[in-house]
Amino acid sequence: MSDLPPELNPRGAAPLPPELNPRGTKPHRKPDDGTRRRGWRRPLGITAIALAVIVVLGSGVLYTRYLHYDHNLTKAAGVLKPGGAEATGGAENVLLVGSDDRQGEGDSFAQAPKGQEQIYGHRSDTVILAHLAKGHQKATLVSLPRDSWVTIPAYTDSKGVSHPAHEDKLNAAFSLGGAPLLVDTVQELTGVHVDHYVEIDFAGFQNMVNALGGVDVCLTKPAHDVNTGINLAAGNHHLNGVEALAFVRQRYGLALGDIDRIKRQQAFLASMMRKVESAGTLANPLKLNAFIDAVTKSVTVDSGTSAADLGKLALKLKGLSTGNVVLTTLPLSGFAKKGTQDVDIVDEAKAKALFDSLMHEESPAGAPSSATPAVPPSPVHVAVFNGAGINGLAARASSDLSKLGFVIDGTPGNRGTGATATVVNYAPSQAAAAQTLAAAVPGATLHEDAGLGGTLELVLGSSYHGVAGAAPSGAPSTATPANATTAANDTCTA
Numbered sequence: 001m002s003d004l005p006p007e008l009n010p011r012g013a014a015p016l017p018p019e020l021n022p023r024g025t026k027p028h029r030k031p032d033d034g035t036r037r038r039g040w041r042r043p044l045g046i047t048a049i050a051l052a053v054i055v056v057l058g059s060g061v062l063y064t065r066y067l068h069y070d071h072n073l074t075k076a077a078g079v080l081k082p083g084g085a086e087a088t089g090g091a092e093n094v095l096l097v098g099s100d101d102r103q104g105e106g107d108s109f110a111q112a113p114k115g116q117e118q119i120y121g122h123r124s125d126t127v128i129l130a131h132l133a134k135g136h137q138k139a140t141l142v143s144l145p146r147d148s149w150v151t152i153p154a155y156t157d158s159k160g161v162s163h164p165a166h167e168d169k170l171n172a173a174f175s176l177g178g179a180p181l182l183v184d185t186v187q188e189l190t191g192v193h194v195d196h197y198v199e200i201d202f203a204g205f206q207n208m209v210n211a212l213g214g215v216d217v218c219l220t221k222p223a224h225d226v227n228t229g230i231n232l233a234a235g236n237h238h239l240n241g242v243e244a245l246a247f248v249r250q251r252y253g254l255a256l257g258d259i260d261r262i263k264r265q266q267a268f269l270a271s272m273m274r275k276v277e278s279a280g281t282l283a284n285p286l287k288l289n290a291f292i293d294a295v296t297k298s299v300t301v302d303s304g305t306s307a308a309d310l311g312k313l314a315l316k317l318k319g320l321s322t323g324n325v326v327l328t329t330l331p332l333s334g335f336a337k338k339g340t341q342d343v344d345i346v347d348e349a350k351a352k353a354l355f356d357s358l359m360h361e362e363s364p365a366g367a368p369s370s371a372t373p374a375v376p377p378s379p380v381h382v383a384v385f386n387g388a389g390i391n392g393l394a395a396r397a398s399s400d401l402s403k404l405g406f407v408i409d410g411t412p413g414n415r416g417t418g419a420t421a422t423v424v425n426y427a428p429s430q431a432a433a434a435q436t437l438a439a440a441v442p443g444a445t446l447h448e449d450a451g452l453g454g455t456l457e458l459v460l461g462s463s464y465h466g467v468a469g470a471a472p473s474g475a476p477s478t479a480t481p482a483n484a485t486t487a488a489n490d491t492c493t494a
Contacts, residue, residue: 070307072296079179079197079302090134091359093192095183096141097174097199098126126265127170127182129190131358140326140358141269143262144186146171148330149343153184169343179300189346190355196309197302204298206241211290212275214238217247217268218416218492225250236418244268255451259329259344260494266327267493273325328354332450377405377440380433381455384408387492388462389417397441397460400467404440409455416492422464425449425457440467459492 127144148170155177156162163176173185183194209215216238223232230246239247248268254260276291296307331350336343382401386394394412402408422444426434430452437456438444443463 067307069292069296072293073305073307074300075303075305076179076197076300077303079183080194080304081180081184092132092195094130094132094196094198095186095194096128096130097179097182097197098205126262127186129186129192129194131192138324138326140328141266142190142354142358143266143327143329144170144189145258145262145330145332145344147258147342147344148189148332148346149336149338150185150189150346152176152181153188155181155184167338169341189351191352192355192359196305198305199300201298201300204294206245207294208291208298209239209241209244209272211287211294212272213287214240215244215268215272215275216418217244217271218418220415220492220494223247223250223253225253227252235416254494259332259450262329264493266329270325270327330354375432375436377401377436379407380436381407381409382437383410383455383457384412385415385457385459386412387415387417387419387423387459388464389414389419390462393460393464397458397464397467401437401440401458404467406437406440415459419459419461419492420463421445421461423447423459423461425452425459427452427454430454430456442468 127146129142129144131140131142133139146169149167150170152166152168152173154163154165157177170185173182179197179199183197187194216236218236219232219234221234223230228246228249230250248265250264251257251261331347331354333345333347336345384394384398384401394414398408398412422441424434424438424444425447426449428448428450434446434456437458438446441458441464
């Protein structure tokens with residue numbers, strides 16, 4: 001129990017950590033479990049960003065608001081179990097889940113085995129494994145596509161019936177066994193032990209966006225979808241909660257379906273984190289309080305997580321900037337049919353290398369090499385786009401690259417406005433060529449796009465100030481996976 005008087009601590013909330021408690025470091029008795037179940041609330045198909053934002057950027061958790069925030073949290077028992085490879089040296093792994101209870105065309109649920117109660121209305125349409133590095137100076141958020149073909153571990157359903165391990169889509173785990181089975185499945189897939197679980201609900205996401213005063217996004221092409229109600233023209237938009245929900249939920253009408261939706265969600269997450277990091281949010285106590293209040297009211301967490309735990313993480317991570325938040329996706333080798341289902345095939349070798357590197361705090365496998373590029377500029381074909389809206393930027397970059405020997409395909413074009421970072425988009429088969437191009441453009445970020453062919457895309461941000469030659473000094477950092485970006489990047493999405 002906390003050292004607060006009973007009238008101020010009616011729920012037996014977990015005590016504040018010493019660094020957050022102005023009354024000092026009195027010893028505390030072990031608190032009750034304090035588990036409070038409100039059932040699985042209506043959640044949404046969006047990145048479960050609540051914890052990512054609050055622990056990375058929410059360093060203003062105040063003592064006077066602690067009990068209020070802790071009371072807001074919905075806590076679920078039995079979600080986490082021992083197992084997997086424990087995070088070591090102070091690293092922490094958080095499973096962030098956004099689920100979707102829509103029922104409509106193309107949204108059928110995985111069917112429970114005979115004799116098991118079906119859990120209708122909830123699917124883990126968005127799953128992110130957030131790895132907070134030891135020292136808490138870097139975070140890597142790995143999106144796990146809902147259609148990934150994985151092994152669902154053996155489990156016992158709500159009726160006490162045991163079921164053997166079997167293969168299915170990742171989102172089937174949540175439909176069949178709720179959060180506990182999803183956690184077990186992710187640990188089986190990644191080999192990474194999950195330390196905390198966070199799920200975000202439908203209305204709460206909208207409240208979070210509204211508490212920030214809206215979030216800015218950029219589209220390279222119009223977005224229309226009757227299922228979500230989204231109807232946006234190409235270009236820049238300032239989205240409120242309802243519009244943002246439609247934006248991140250859209251899957252139909254996108255070339256690669258869920259894969260493109262993940263890219264869109266990552267772009268939105270990055271924009272949202274930049275908004276939280278901005279002086280307009282952090283320097284405004286009322287706005288910051290409204291946002292944290294919306295976050296804590298919107299999430300379900302494992303029973304071992306309290307507002308005090310979030311506060312501790314916030315203090316540890318308060319110096320972490322968006323430039324040190326890496327957003328990447330589980331490596332895939334392609335797509336296939338499993339019976340009547342369209343599924344994503346996991347590239348097991350690359351996935352193992354990625355998660356092993358995170359557990360051992362190494363540069364993720366597939367990161368751009370700092371060695372001299374193996375491919376010379378002469379055979380590299382590049383399509384250049386102006387993403388910043390700066391007059392003549394694409395033409396100037398095309399000329400710069402031509403002088404280095406790159407082959408410029410087509411006429412330089414525009415792709416949105418307002419981007420600050422420069423991105424190299426490339427097909428998996430063009431990874432070496434992409435490294436050569438990125439080495440020639442200081443600060444460029446590599447982004448793998450399975451939908452591209454033999455021509456690379458260079459999308460210029462306002463940070464572009466000329467080429468440096470295909471030299472090692474211009475290569476991107478080895479700390480960022482080849483298919484990743486950072487939350488500091490401000491780029492347009494499809």
